[in-house]
Amino acid sequence: MNEIIRLEQIKREFIVGEEVVRALRGVSFTITQGEFVTIMGTSGSGKSTLLNILGCLDVATSGEYYLDGVSVRQMSKNDRATLRNRKIGFIFQNYNLLPKTTSIENVELPLMYNRHVSHSERRERAIAALKEVGLGDRLTHRSNQLSGGQMQRVAIARALVNDPVIILADEATGNLDTRTSYEVLALFQRLHRDGRTILFVTHNPELASFSSRTITLRDGRITSDIRNDRIASAAEVLAAMPKEEEE
Amino acid sequence: MDISNLLKICIKALLNNKMRCFLTMLGIIIGVASVIAMLAIGNGSKQSIRAEIGSMGSNMIMISPGNGRFGGVRQSGSSMQTLKLSDYESIVRQASYIDKITPTVQSSGQAVKGAKNTPTSIYGVNEQYLDIRGYEIASGSCFTESDILHANKVCIVGQTVVNELFSDGTDPLGQTIRFGKIPMKIIGVLASKGYNSMGQDQDDLLIAPYTTVQKRVLAINYIQGITASALSEEYTDQAIDEITKILQTNHNIRIGQDNDFNVRSQQEMMETMSSVMDMLTVLLAAVAGISLIVGGIGIMNIMYVSVTERTREIGLRMSIGAKGRQILLQFLIESIIISVAGGLIGVVLGVAAAKIIALFGTPTAVSTFSIVLSFLVCVFTGVFFGWYPARKAAGLNPIDALRYE
Known part of the structure; x- marks a missing residue:
């Protein structure tokens, strides 16, 4: 299996005034292609810092990080920007869609920063990504005309459109109600089955059973790293739920 | 991107x-x-x-009597009598940058024709005045040197005066009008020039031989000004210098003394x-x-x-x-x-x-x-x-x- 992410003794320290805050105190793990990893931890455990480093938004104070075989630590800001553009798909808790902008335009955005993608190819890929997340009938809807679940699915399509080696989701279901959360989770599971590598950061322990592996962080260290052979199906949970309309 | x-x-x-x-x-x-x-x-x-200003003639030079002292009292230029016909004559003789030149005397008064009358000004000049100021004669002709020599009672009228006095449409040429008490025969009519930038009506005037205005209208023997034109615009400064020197000699003005005349060019005004x-x-x-x-x-x-x-x-x-x-x-x-x-x-x-x-x-x-x-x-x-x-x-x-x- 291809190694997508390799962390070697990643440490990250912040200097706040006189004090040194150690957010990460030596984190090492590897993620191979096709894994669906949940990173769990309470607030202050360092999971956000870890996500920023994995997403090439931040660099470690020490330790090595290889993304798809490339060392990130020595890269310049601009090179990291290009790396993010080509290899990473971000999904945020609050969707971060551009306001008053259509689904297609939102999804096209990452490709706008890639000069090798032509106008027509950009559009085709955006439409394909939106169809993949089941929004083929919402192509020209503006972001303010969509529900929370739909907005998050547009955001997922945006993360898929550049065909990234890994999808980083930060509390992707945090703003959604239970039912929509499971819908989005089911979508993630489908993407996982299709061979995507997904890293899902959450503080919600319930979500762990839906992924193939759970890494738990505490005080900047990994406290457990468990493989899950019996992945629960979000689609089944969804089917078992009473329909909202009937309530 | x-x-x-x-x-x-x-x-x-x-x-x-x-x-x-x-x-x-x-x-x-x-x-x-x-x-x-x-x-x-x-x-x-x-x-x-x-x-x-350009339409008035951009190479025009105006010489007027300057402020002077009269028994210790400063006098305004217009009341001075320092410019004489001899000044005009010596400029004509000596100046080399001057193209056309005329002495000027001027008076205001009432022009009368029959029952109609209008207030206007009469300019006493020689025949070169028309060229200097850019006036053209629409009909008739200008007065001659002989008219100037004999102070003949002839005049050229501007359009405004024609409109006032001949509103019934009769041809003004050959008619006799009065300016004040002096009867004058109209020998020419000026083409209209309209208003100038100061808002003056440039057609509201009579032009007559300067001798006529001097002797018959004003009864003076000095002149009120001299108007000249330089050979061309670029010679204006030389022309002014030249005229200044001639007049200084004529008026016995020593170095350091104030001139009792002013020489100004149209170009200066324009600037x-x-x-x-x-x-x-x-x-x-x-x-x-x-x-x-x-x-x-x-x-x-x-x-x-x-x-x-x-x-x-x-x-x-x-x-x-x-x-x-x-x-x-x-x-x-x-x-x-x-x-x-x-x-x-x-x-x-x-x-x-x-x-x-x-x-x-x-x-x-x-x-x-x-x-x-x-x-x-x-x-x-x-x-x-x-x-x-x-x-x-x-x-x-x-x-x-x-x-x-």
Whole structure:
């Protein structure tokens, strides 16, 4: 299996005034292609810092990080920007869609920063990504005309459109109600089955059973790293739920 | 990211905030429009004054008696009797830069024909006066040297006088009118010249031999002035020097003493008027320019607000691969679009305003220079005032920007 992410003794320290805050105190793990990893931890455990480093938004104070075989630590800001553009798909808790902008335009955005993608190819890929997340009938809807679940699915399509080696989701279901959360989770599971590598950061322990592996962080260290052979199906949970309309 | 993508993003962002975008533009629109309109008014007035003065003869030189002392009391120039016919004659004899020259005497009074009369002025000159002032004879002829020699009672009349005295349509040629008590035969009618820049009616006059006016109207033996024309415009200064020297010798004025005469050229007047108008134009443009700066500050203000408001968007763009430079360009281009679009609308409005002002009688002239200038100032304003907000946007940390509430 291809190694997508390799962390070697990643440490990250912040200097706040006189004090040194150690957010990460030596984190090492590897993620191979096709894994669906949940990173769990309470607030202050360092999971956000870890996500920023994995997403090439931040660099470690020490330790090595290889993304798809490339060392990130020595890269310049601009090179990291290009790396993010080509290899990473971000999904945020609050969707971060551009306001008053259509689904297609939102999804096209990452490709706008890639000069090798032509106008027509950009559009085709955006439409394909939106169809993949089941929004083929919402192509020209503006972001303010969509529900929370739909907005998050547009955001997922945006993360898929550049065909990234890994999808980083930060509390992707945090703003959604239970039912929509499971819908989005089911979508993630489908993407996982299709061979995507997904890293899902959450503080919600319930979500762990839906992924193939759970890494738990505490005080900047990994406290457990468990493989899950019996992945629960979000689609089944969804089917078992009473329909909202009937309530 | 190529520039067309960037432009698309910018236009999209601006269209998402049409009202704000328009209001920001308004500052620039008003600034540019007023700069163009003001410069047009300034230029228009200047051009019309130059044209008026030019039509009087730009190489014209006027010699008048200067301020002098009479028993210790300073006298006004017009009451002085220092210019004599001999001065005129010596200039004619000695000056080499002079083309045409005439002595002038002038009087005001009532011109009468039958039951009709009109107040007017009579100019006593020689036959060269018409060429110097640019008058043309529409019908009839000018008086001759013999008329001057004998102080014949003949005159040439201006259109205004003709209109007043011959309103019934009779041909004024050959008719006799009275100026004061002196009967005069009309031998010529002047072509109309209209009003000059000072608002004087240039057709409200009689022209007669200077001897006639001196002897029969005013009963004086001095002259009130000399009007001459230099060989051409560029010889005006030499001509003035020459005349000054001749008159100084004639009047026995020693070095260091005040001249008892003035020599002025039309060109000098034109330059004085032009410089006054230039100053006025600069003043108007400065006032308008200030409003352009205020407009620019408006852009800066809005771009700052916009950067703050769109912090999360900037964070998102960075996280999906936008480089700092691309964010900088995006915001810079947005402010340039606002200022350039505002500038274009301002140019159109400014030109329209100038045309409308012209309809109300104030002469205006829109110069290409003012359009190019204000447009360039606009682009500059966009870059200058857009730079700092754009820098702020580009300098944001994507992690913080994404979390910004």
